[in-house]
Amino acid sequence: MEADGERAPGVSRRRLLIGGAGTLVVAGAAGYAGRDGIRRWWWRASGKERPRTDGAVDHPGAEWVAASSANWRRAERPDDYAVDRIVVHVVQGGYGDALRVFRDPLHEAAAHYVVRKDGHVAQTVRELDVAFHAGNRRFNERSIGIEHEGYVDRPRGFTDAMYASSARLAAGICARYRIPVDRTHIVAHSEVPGTDHTDPGPHWDWERYLRLVREAPVS
Template identity: 65%
Template sequence: MGDRRTAKDGDRRLGRRALFVGGTAAVLGTAVLGTAALAREELGRLWWRLPGIEKPRVAGAVDFPGARWVAASPANLRRADRPDDYRIDRVIIHVTQGGYRSAVNVFQDPGHGAAAHYIVSADGHVTQMVRELDVAFHAGNREYNERSVGIEHEGFVEDASSFTDAMYEASARLTAAICGRYGIPVDRGHIIGHVEVPGTDHTDPGPHWDWARYLRLVRAARTAPVKPQRSA
């Protein structure tokens, strides 16, 4: 979350009527302009939301083995079908600027306007609040939201002691799993801090986050056997 508690970025969920009307307009408009490829791309992102086509979801399912599921408010995310409709090619590292419980509470608050996919606690527990297939409002930039997975870390950017060994190791395993799932390179071009997202005023994860150590741990986890995480 970084310096502010809200990070609205203009994301809005499309209703059924908007889907039909918008889809028709896209087809007609692009036919006139001769850009049918753009229309196909946009409609390809929306077809699964038609009545009777939307993919079933398992309540409480997690994408990272051993993670605890606590659902964020639906107001703080946009349902999607990633990576089929939006390519995932980034992991964005955040710091909560508060405790674990306060982060969970604000992500469950529909008035907050933001949520990350995961929260990693100081003791290394991983909580998932948004499915990776959905767009979480965490980056403060719509394009980056659509193409990334956001991971919050309990603590404060100005407090080096926030970033414990257990946190680094658990987060590295999580990021390694995400990178492996979507073919994301393990480098600083694709694993970035919230501070690096264009158009935002956040400073997290801050100067005390050890990027060199973190990338070493992620690379090591990518080649190590998968181990189930502890339940919260």
């Protein structure tokens, strides 16, 4: 049986993180299936695989806190899957809560990154790999998930430090994969097709966030 975050277009049953009825559907993921199939076939047939270093991070300054291997799938992105989305999440809990459940093999989900209220960033899954974070297999394969400490109904928890740090993280991701900084390519978890989640919720300031992403320096 596939992990919960790998169903297409399945619904995540993450035991800790926020749930609810999403309304907006971001179209286009299904149309990539054939093209990605060709990419995967070519990459695997080539016999190539990039070297990996334990504890290496993709975002400068991030702390490596490995998620359980049950909560992600090994890949060689962007060579076998194109990466063209960022999915914004809110934990509906604390930073430590997110890291704890991502380390739990029974949780069946993990995002690539977790951002704390003070701006500290943990990376739990390499960007090379497919994290089970969106509740939709195709979105998982082509996206990077950024989790944020806090609650959807507590806007004061979305601090200046959190916005700024997350924006620097997103700007680096966009630069690495040439992702446009707009609401088609940087989406809410609630906007992923098939999800039942509501995060990051109505208090997430998208206008501010995208402006900060565009203004953030990229190292």
